[in-house]
Amino acid sequence: MAETADRGRRTILETLEPGQVCKGVVSSIEKFGVLVDIGGLDGLVNVTELAWTHFEAASDIVEVGQQVTILVLGVDIEREQASFSLKALHPDPLEEFARVQFGRVIPGRVENVFFSVGVFVEVHENFKGLVPMHELAERNADQPENVLLYGDEVMVEVTGINLYRRRILLSLRS
Template structure:
């Protein structure tokens, strides 16, 4: 009997949701692909891509089980009894503003990661760009021989920004 009642509440919540609606909920589970949020007896999914505008290493870096959150309903699938939610939709995309104000400028950033193609540098709270290896001192593709290391503060020029692919190209400055 209780299971039937719970299912009725869940179905009623699902049927009452509309895309664009803002809801409050509680994070009920964390998975590598996203977080489930309980909104009135229904667990909706906030995929990794919808957690934040910045790159996510681990879902648990953004939310934790039991945390109260406000989400935007992206999609409701009555046939599959699922709903897609977003945390980032509540905030404006920071990249267009960064592009308007910083393109062509030299900024100070912190090296976050060294990879085969270059160094990722955080240039503000929301934006990370790439300094390609050919632009780094030493002209090497070996991260262990890089002129910069993770944690270093560096001056970089914001050379290009691709708003569609959400990529920032940086150049190391002396």
């Protein structure tokens, strides 16, 4: 029986290719990710491949027994392992944000104030950007908390977006 299961897993692995889309069922949720069963083979969706948005735990995204559609990222036949992604099948919301908001002045809310770095401002339900310290220094402030406080509503210009590092650079506007 175990030999038949091993042969079945190997057969599934041999049919998988990176870029392929398949359906599976969430079989287990771990801190490092989610295991998805695709017909007798459990493959891993690493926690970084679950969603584009911020979440606290994998269980915020999926639940055991849930049917999911996944993208095959990699296959290792020798190790009998497969890696999958849930988020790769959905558009990156930061790309859309960049297309629409880059160069614009938009409202935001101060989320964090760091003395040596600057101020982080929430500019979208999923994104925070940085107003660097030198932007605040132009306002004759020795410390960011002298200019802005947590919860303050501000107008900021989106001056830079790094899609690879997933960073947004902002400039404070009056």
